[in-house]
Every structure is written in C-alpha cells, then in structure tokens.
Amino acid sequence: MPPMWNDVTRPLAVGLLCAASACSTPPACPGAAFDEAAMTDDVTWLASPALDGRAPGSAGDEEARAFVEDRFACLGLEAPAEFEGYQQPFTDSEGNETANVIGYLPGADATVGGDILVVSAHVDHFGDGRLGANDNASGIAGLLAIAQAFSEGESTSRTVVFAVFGAEESGDEGSASLYAGAPDELPTDDFVYDVNMDMIGSYTQTGTVWALGSMAGTPGRASLDLLVEDYPDLDVGLGEPSDQSDNQEFCLAGVPYVFFWTEDPDCYHRKCDTADRIDYPELVEIAELTGDLAEDLANTSADLRAAVEPGTDVCGM
Numbered sequence: 583m584p585p586m587w588n589d590v591t592r593p594l595a596v597g598l599l600c601a602a603s604a605c606s607t608p609p610a611c612p613g614a615a616f617d618e619a620a621m622t623d624d625v626t627w628l629a630s631p632a633l634d635g636r637a638p639g640s641a642g643d644e645e646a647r648a649f650v651e652d653r654f655a656c657l658g659l660e661a662p663a664e665f666e667g668y669q670q671p672f673t674d675s676e677g678n679e680t681a682n683v684i685g686y687l688p689g690a691d692a693t694v695g696g697d698i699l700v701v702s703a704h705v706d707h708f709g710d711g712r713l714g715a716n717d718n719a720s721g722i723a724g725l726l727a728i729a730q731a732f733s734e735g736e737s738t739s740r741t742v743v744f745a746v747f748g749a750e751e752s753g754d755e756g757s758a759s760l761y762a763g764a765p766d767e768l769p770t771d772d773f774v775y776d777v778n779m780d781m782i783g784s785y786t787q788t789g790t791v792w793a794l795g796s797m798a799g800t801p802g803r804a805s806l807d808l809l810v811e812d813y814p815d816l817d818v819g820l821g822e823p824s825d826q827s828d829n830q831e832f833c834l835a836g837v838p839y840v841f842f843w844t845e846d847p848d849c850y851h852r853k854c855d856t857a858d859r860i861d862y863p864e865l866v867e868i869a870e871l872t873g874d875l876a877e878d879l880a881n882t883s884a885d886l887r888a889a890v891e892p893g894t895d896v897c898g899m
C-alpha cells in the first residue's frame with residue numbers, strides 16, 4: 583500500500599538540519615553546510631517513492647516545493663514581496679499548475695549590490711516511478727547546501743538569487759517563467775551570471791564533472807582555472823558550451839553561465855536513477871566547488887556586465 587500523504591514526514595522534522603521546532607522563528611538552521619549525511623537526507627527525501635519523481639503539478643511536486651520553501655525560510659533567505667511566500671506559480675505547457683521557488687540574499691556593495699548572480703537547479707522530474715535522484719534531487723541538495731553556506735557567511739557584494747525551477751524537463755519552462763515574470767526587486771536586466779546544477783550525483787560513472795559554459799575568456803573560466811587546484815580529487819571538464827538545462831534561458835538573454843553536470847550513461851531518465859546510487863562524497867565536493875565559484879562571481883571586482891569577450895560562444899548554439 584502506498585503511503586498516505588498524512589503519513590509522510592519531511593526530513594525537516596526528523597533530519598539533521600532543522601528540527602521542526604527550530605524552523606519557526608528565529609529562522610536559523612542548525613548543522614553544517616555541505617554535510618554529507620544531511621545532503622544524503624535531502625536527496626533521499628526528494629527522490630523518495632513518496633514524492634514519486636516530482637512531476638509538475640503532482641502532489642510530490644507540491645511537497646518538494648514546500649520542503650524547499652521550509653528550508654529557505656529556515657536559512658533566512660528573502661522572499662520576493664509580490665510572490666506567495668517564495669513561490670512563483672505558473673502553468674506549464676501541459677496545463678499543470680506548478681511553481682518556481684525563489685529566495686535571495688541582498689548584495690552589500692554600494693556599486694554592484696544590485697547585480698544579481700543566480701544559483702539554480704530544477705526540482706521537477708517525470709514521476710510514474712522515475713524518481714530523479716541524480717536528475718535533479720542532487721542539484722537541489724547542492725543548491726540548498728550553497729544557500730546555507732551563503733546565509734551563514736558574510737554578505738556578498740552582489741545579490742545572490744537561489745532559483746529552484748519547475749518544469750525543466752519539458753523545456754526549461756520554469757526559467758522561462760522567471761524571465762517572463764521576475765519580481766520588481768529582482769529585475770532580469772540585473773542578472774549577470776547563472777551558476778546551474780543539473781545531475782551532479784553520478785561522478786564515478788565517467789570520472790568527470792563538467793563545468794559547461796566555462797569557455798576561455800569568460801569570468802567563470804578565469805575563476806575555475808584557479809579553483810580546480812583546490813579539488814585535486816575532481817577531474818573538472820572545462821570549456822564546452824551546453825544548451826541542455828535552465829542555463830540556456832539565461833544565455834539567450836545574454837547572461838553567461840556555468841552549468842555543472844555529471845554524465846549518467848546507465849540511468850539517465852530511467853527508473854534506476856535512485857538515491858542509493860548517488861556518489862555522495864563527490865556530490866559534496868562538486869557542490870563545494872560550485873559554491874566557491876558562486877562566491878567568486880558574487881564578490882569579484884570585475885565588471886561582469888562587460889566581462890564576456892565579444893565573440894565568445896556562450897550559448898552553445
């Protein structure tokens with residue numbers, strides 16, 4: 583018999599980061615960012631049979647978004663004033679009512695504080711027994727760990743938006759919806775970079791994590807060339823463009839990106855994409871590298887609005 587929704591207990595109530603009582607006021611999360619056990623809990627919950635793969639508009643999709651909202655609140659992220667909580671509702675191309683979950687930390691610098699760095703990952707998958715642990719519970723776990731590290735650290739120069747997109751699998755519909763209806767306090771004209779995670783949990787399949795979009799001449803590449811030295815256990819693939827995830831919506835709007843991805847030849851979009859086969863130690867390292875890149879881009883004195891060299895192929899088209 584399948585579990586009844588009333589029987590479902592979120593890891594917020596039982597896990598390591600947020601006891602339910604600690605997630606009301608004051609909004610603070612106990613536990614360390616990038617904790618492997620906590621990230622394992624996040625992936626395991628999001629890819630649990632109870633959420634059945636988080637298909638847009640499904641009960642599992644709603645529950646997953648509620649989980650992300652609870653975590654954003656717990657971490658003290660700002661919610662756009664014109665949204666309901668952190669959620670930006672939209673109807674996808676198949677008529678499903680779903681939403682993005684958008685939280686942010688304001689930039690502290692008087693000059694570039696209005697610049698917006700977007701850290702993104704999609705939460706939806708296919709459902710019907712396809713649970714999407716690597717695609718993309720892994721990316722959400724990474725995003726939540728980075729959000730925790732940023733919320734607990736010093737303010738960044740630029741504003742950092744944490745964007746959890748819906749309906750990516752049907753064609754980047756969540757990121758397109760953010761562009762179509764961004765809140766007044768986060769205008770898309772101020773977006774300067776996207777750091778996207780989609781499938782970061784299958785490192786050992788090929789022994790490489792790709793930092794797609796990090797072509798020579800981009801600020802992301804300049805940063806990664808130095809950062810990879812801090813991760814000797816990771817082979818980081820640099821330089822290739824990709825139009826295969828939400829970063830493409832940013833790119834089409836002229837915003838450069840780095841898209842972290844691990845190839846998953848065995849279980850891509852298959853029912854075997856389950857939480858038990860995620861490479862958790864490497865997931866932690868990839869999330870930390872992604873967070874380091876986001877921190878660099880959020881704080882660099884380089885003018886990100888003018889920093890991509892003319893002619894650089896940032897969209898991979």
Ligand SMILES: [Zn+2]
Pocket residue numbers: 704717718750780781
């Ligand atoms: Zn995906």
